[in-house]
Amino acid sequence: MRDSSPAAQNDTIVTWDPRVPLLIDIQDVLKIFKSAVKTVHALDHISFEVHEGDFVSLVGPSGCGKSTLLKIISGLLPATSGKVSVNGKAVDAPLDNVGMVFQSPVLLKWKTVIGNVMLPVEFARLEKPPYLEKARSLLRLVGLEGFEEMYPHELSGGMQQRVSLCRALVTDPEILLMDEPFGALDAMTRDELDLELLRIWDGKRKTVLFVTHNIQEAVFLSDTVIVMSPRPGRVIRKLGIDLPRPRAMEMMSAGKFGEYTLQIRAMLASSSGTPGAAVGSTT
Amino acid sequence: MKFSVKNVAEPLIFFVALLALWEVLVEFFRVPAFILPPPGDLYVAFTAKFYILYKHAMVTFIEAVGGFTLSFILGVAFAVGVVYSRHLQNTIYPLIVILYAMPKSAFAPLMVIWIGYGLYSKIAIAFLVAFFPIVVNTVVGLKEVEPELLDLARINKGSEFDIFRKIRLPNSLPYMFAGIKVAIVLSVTGAIVAEFVAANEGLGYLILQANYSLDTALALVILLILAFLSLALFIGVEVLQRKLAPWSAEVRQIEGSF
Ligand SMILES: Nc1ncnc2c1ncn2[C@@H]1O[C@H](COP(=O)(O)OP(=O)(O)O)[C@@H](O)[C@H]1O
Numbered sequence: 001m002r003d004s005s006p007a008a009q010n011d012t013i014v015t016w017d018p019r020v021p022l023l024i025d026i027q028d029v030l031k032i033f034k035s036a037v038k039t040v041h042a043l044d045h046i047s048f049e050v051h052e053g054d055f056v057s058l059v060g061p062s063g064c065g066k067s068t069l070l071k072i073i074s075g076l077l078p079a080t081s082g083k084v085s086v087n088g089k090a091v092d093a094p095l096d097n098v099g100m101v102f103q104s105p106v107l108l109k110w111k112t113v114i115g116n117v118m119l120p121v122e123f124a125r126l127e128k129p130p131y132l133e134k135a136r137s138l139l140r141l142v143g144l145e146g147f148e149e150m151y152p153h154e155l156s157g158g159m160q161q162r163v164s165l166c167r168a169l170v171t172d173p174e175i176l177l178m179d180e181p182f183g184a185l186d187a188m189t190r191d192e193l194d195l196e197l198l199r200i201w202d203g204k205r206k207t208v209l210f211v212t213h214n215i216q217e218a219v220f221l222s223d224t225v226i227v228m229s230p231r232p233g234r235v236i237r238k239l240g241i242d243l244p245r246p247r248a249m250e251m252m253s254a255g256k257f258g259e260y261t262l263q264i265r266a267m268l269a270s271s272s273g274t275p276g277a278a279v280g281s282t283t
Numbered sequence: 284m285k286f287s288v289k290n291v292a293e294p295l296i297f298f299v300a301l302l303a304l305w306e307v308l309v310e311f312f313r314v315p316a317f318i319l320p321p322p323g324d325l326y327v328a329f330t331a332k333f334y335i336l337y338k339h340a341m342v343t344f345i346e347a348v349g350g351f352t353l354s355f356i357l358g359v360a361f362a363v364g365v366v367y368s369r370h371l372q373n374t375i376y377p378l379i380v381i382l383y384a385m386p387k388s389a390f391a392p393l394m395v396i397w398i399g400y401g402l403y404s405k406i407a408i409a410f411l412v413a414f415f416p417i418v419v420n421t422v423v424g425l426k427e428v429e430p431e432l433l434d435l436a437r438i439n440k441g442s443e444f445d446i447f448r449k450i451r452l453p454n455s456l457p458y459m460f461a462g463i464k465v466a467i468v469l470s471v472t473g474a475i476v477a478e479f480v481a482a483n484e485g486l487g488y489l490i491l492q493a494n495y496s497l498d499t500a501l502a503l504v505i506l507l508i509l510a511f512l513s514l515a516l517f518i519g520v521e522v523l524q525r526k527l528a529p530w531s532a533e534v535r536q537i538e539g540s541f
């Protein structure tokens with residue numbers, strides 16, 4: 001690590017505008033999966049905060065508990081100990097103000113695009129007509145106008161993931177939880193969707209918690225990148241990303257961007273203890 | 284299965300050639316008619332005994348479809364029960380698995396004792412052989428749901444009934460149909476075997492009669508009718524599947540399991 005780099009100076013010094021309220025507060029969260037066969041210590045004393053409108057990414061090796069953490073935050077899974085609160089209220093049941101996007105689109109094969117986007121509305125038993133309007137405008141926003149009546153298998157992987165994003169947004173949740181949402185897509189489609197996501201985030205002022213194992217993607221998208229250690233997952237560093245917005249692909253080649261990615265790569269490598277993994281950071 | 288001119292013409296030509304070869308070889312080697320009659324004899328038997336064949340075919344059809352219908356209703360209900368009730372899964376399911384391992388047609392003589400000589404003992408056997416493929420496939424289809432979908436439902440406070448209706452049931456349809464296709468063909472076999480054991484009507488009974496009188500042509504005609512009957516039922520299911528679950532093609536199914 002080169003301590004003189006601008007990125008290093010920014011390291012862990014995440015300064016908040018005091019006027020921006022705290023939205024997600026995670027304190028000392030521990031998660032242990034116990035079964036008859038074995039015990040898995042998944043998360044180890046995780047603490048961080050997410051403020052309204054933040055774009056926060058979680059990076060860490062596979063199996064370090066990122067998905068588990070998202071589930072705990074959404075109330076789908078209880079923490080073994082520690083505290084998670086959203087909007088000042090302790091989370092003890094599934095939240096209804098979150099939208100979720102997963103690594104695979106998980107669309108219903110028997111429903112049309114619009115039917116899939118409307119699924120949360122159906123489950124929540126909300127009144128349909130206004131949301132149908134909303135669903136259509138979201139699809140328009142991601143460039144899927146005219147595809148409303150098509151079935152998932154008629155769409156490409158990138159288009160399916162766009163539908164999945166619309167489904168997460170249709171009930172207008174405050175928080176968007178995204179678990180490696182573009183990880184299964186090719187690099188070009190992923191870039192496209194990253195830009196689209198930023199555009200939507202910018203327009204709708206959502207709070208996004210974004211899991212990825214792509215370091216560049218994390219830096220490109222986020223205000224803060226939270227770097228996690230191998231299992232049991234701990235927070236190694238909270239790295240504020242001080243790059244101007246709106247972000248553009250060209251920034252990826254700028255010096256500061258590279259510093260950030262090198263720094264994160266080095267942290268991940270040193271925490272995993274595999275010297276080979278650190279190669280990228282020495283260049 | 285795709286139907287096109289080439290797909291139909293090729294097997295048709297092959298089939299006609301096979302019949303011609305059969306006729307020629309039987310003539311050439313002077314094979315006795317009770318061992319292998321020429322195809323012409325089959326045609327004669329078919330036209331001469333058409334009404335009798337029709338009457339007995341109807342009996343077998345009713346037995347098979349009756350048994351199948353019963354297995355469908357009870358099989359799907361039982362599958363839903365097993366998926367939702369741990370108690371059912373722990374108690375009746377193992378019993379069902381043991382039953383599954385038995386050759387169902389071996390129950391035919393017992394069924395005569397238990398339910399009698401007539402239609403119902405045949406329906407019972409057709410039911411028994413058709414029940415398992417439907418249960419096994421439907422259970423898999425109901426369970427094999429992406430866990431993320433269930434998370435989505437929970438986040439939006441979807442009810443358990445909604446999850447069943449909007450996710451599990453449609454998800455199970457392609458699997459259910461895979462089971463149904465196996466079951467409907469098996470139910471015909473079940474009905475025939477039951478008729479072999481004890482009956483005074485139906486195509487199984489008629490095959491035995493033809494055998495006693497060394498009427499091999501008639502026996503072969505009945506076999507062909509059975510093939511067409513099974514095939515017609517199978518295609519009927521296939522058509523229904525395309526109507527009710529057109530997305531089946533996108534689903535990797537477990538067929539078999541009989
Ligand atoms: N329901 C569960 N029961 C037992 N172990 C689990 C369960 N869910 C996750 N784990 C374990 O917890 C660890 C973290 O998993 P996960 O959160 O999926 O990691 P990540 O998303 O970072 O790859 C893994 O070792 C995984 O096997």
Ligand SMILES: [Mg+2]
Pocket residue numbers: 066067068179
């Ligand atoms: Mg994961």
